[in-house]
Amino acid sequence: MKLFRMLPIAAMVTTSLTAMADSTIDLVNALVAKGVLTEEEGKLLSKGREGEKASEDKAMEKAGKPGGKVTISDAVDNAAFYGDIRARYEFRDGEDTAHNTEDRERGRYKLVLGLKTSAGDFYSDIALSMGANGRSDNSTFGNGSNGSNTKEAAYIKRALLGWKVTDWLKVEAGRVANPLYTTSMVWDGDLTFEGLVEKIEYQWGNVSLFGNFAQSQYLGDRQDFNTSTSDRDTNDILAFQGGAKFDITDTVSAKAAVTFSKFTNDHAAGASTFLPGLGSNAGKGASLGSGLNATNDIRTIEIPAEFVFKMADGMRLAAFGDYVCNLDGEDRFQAAIAAASAVSASYGSAIRTAGNDDKAWLLGLGLSRQIGKQSKEGDWSARLWYQDVGIYALDPNTVDSDFMDSRVNMKGIVLKGEYLLRDNVVLNLSAGHATRKNDKLASVTSAGDIALNVDHFNLYQMDITYKF
Structure with a gap:
């Protein structure tokens, strides 16, 4: 035989x-x-x-010799280290209505080091990164006194425990990567969720259905006292997303989702009220309002979508967009009027006259070349988009920290391009220009890098990333 x-x-x-x-x-x-x-x-x-x-x-x-995989313990099936190192040059500038200007030029660097493991139907993802702030993993060159050469700390970026319940359901707990299909207009890419996440992926014919659900503690540690008034309420983010990805033809595919999100501390005891400043405020450190971290009256519907057109030689053309409506935007607007009126009648009148703007949207085009399923040396991509963010539409604590300087009440255009010098070495060039949307109100930020009530803002970045 x-x-x-x-x-x-x-x-x-x-x-x-x-x-x-x-x-x-x-x-x-x-x-x-x-x-x-x-x-x-x-x-x-x-x-x-x-x-x-x-x-x-x-x-x-x-025998103490490498055997082809990282060994953690006999109970762990697989383990793999990963990470990246990035060096960046950045220039950003801003100008207010009184023509005060601020330029900021700096070199920056970033390190992310992670370890993923799996044991049967359980898995983990632990990652360390630089940057104490949630919206940035960067550190700035020379960030200390002359000659100090201050060493940077590494922080916990992710501490995720996952369970693959079935072929179509995963549950994750801890500090988890943002599970939502979204854009940087709504969620900065460096942000994580803290709490519980459920992910669904199900193939229905030629349609890939997905669902992402998050219960994240934005402000945790609830405290109740029966002998004092120092109670502390939690603030949770509840997000529910359903979407699909499918082929329209052999060369055209689409992906879209609908996401409902809610912040739970709506007028909770001790919660502050979002109150924007006025557009006439000028000069370094000008008032942008009060309660700028407040998340009262934010209950949004978000609809991200993308169409991809496959062409010859690995070329792809993409049209993408995102739309957000704050269902409680009118309440957020009225609460701001009330808070401003408590300060002065003229302030309340100015907020009322400026009007409500509780919508945000983004539209863009992308062009890329990728021959194989995985990105390789010589592949490249470019994306160009325009976005418009109303002052009551989104949480100012989550929007992108780069191209709109962590601000709402901004509109502008962004161009980003990348080229793979090697399979694991990526060169990026980016530029963005933004202006204030409603001139009667401040360009609100809780963590901007420019200390002005900016009317015009520009950002240019060049960086190289080594992945391992």
Whole structure:
């Protein structure tokens, strides 16, 4: 029989290629493809070689030599280190209505170091990064006194415990990467969620359905006292997203979702009220309002979507967008009027006259070239978009920290391009220009890098990233 005829060949191959399991298995697969072996015979030989390789790996690990994978403990099936190092040059400038200007030029760097593990249907993701602030993993060159050469601290970026409940459901807890399909207009890419996340992926014919649900504590540690008034309420973010990805034709695909999000501390005891400043405020450190971290009356519907058109030679054209409506925007507006009127009648009148703006939207185009399924040396991409963010539409604490300087009540255009110098080395060039949307109100930020009530803002970045 063919199996007995091939046993001497298999013995010779496995003896001469003891340290090359992949090559042996490739040879067996080739023999199956040519009809020399049946699939069952091929599986039998491959299984034997895989068992030998596992024994060899164990022996090497006991001898203190690398065995082809990171070993954490016998209980862990797989473990892998990952991360990236980035160096960046950045220039940003702002100008207010009184023509006061501020330029900021700096070199920056970033380090992310992570470890992913899996054990059966459980998995983990632990990552450290620089930057104490949630919306930035960056550190600035020379960030200290002359000659101090201050060493930077690494912080916990992610501490995730996951459970693959079924083929279509995952549950994650801890400090978790943002699970939502969204854009930087709404959520800065460096932000994480803290709490519980559920992810659904289900194939229905040629449609890939997905759902992402998050219960994140924005401000935790609830405290109740029966002998004082120093109670502390929690503030949770509840997000519920459903969407689909599907092929319209062989060359056109689409992806879209609908997301409902709510901040739970709506007028809770001790919660502050969002109150924007006025557009006439000028000069360094000008007032942008009060309660700028407040998340009262934010209950949004977000609709992100993208269409991708495949072309020849790995080229792809993408049209993408995002739309957000704050369903409680009118309440947020009226609360601001009341808070301003409590300060002065003229302040309340100015806020009322400025009007309500509780919508945000983004539209853009992307062009890219990628030959294989994974990005390789020589691949590139470029994305151009315009966004418009109303002052009562979004939480000022979550919007992108770069191209709108962590601000709402801004509109502008962004161009981002990247080129792979190597499979794991990426060169990025980015530029953005923004202006204040409603001139009667401040360009509100709780953490802007420019200390002006900006009317015009520009940002230019060039960076190189090494991934490992």
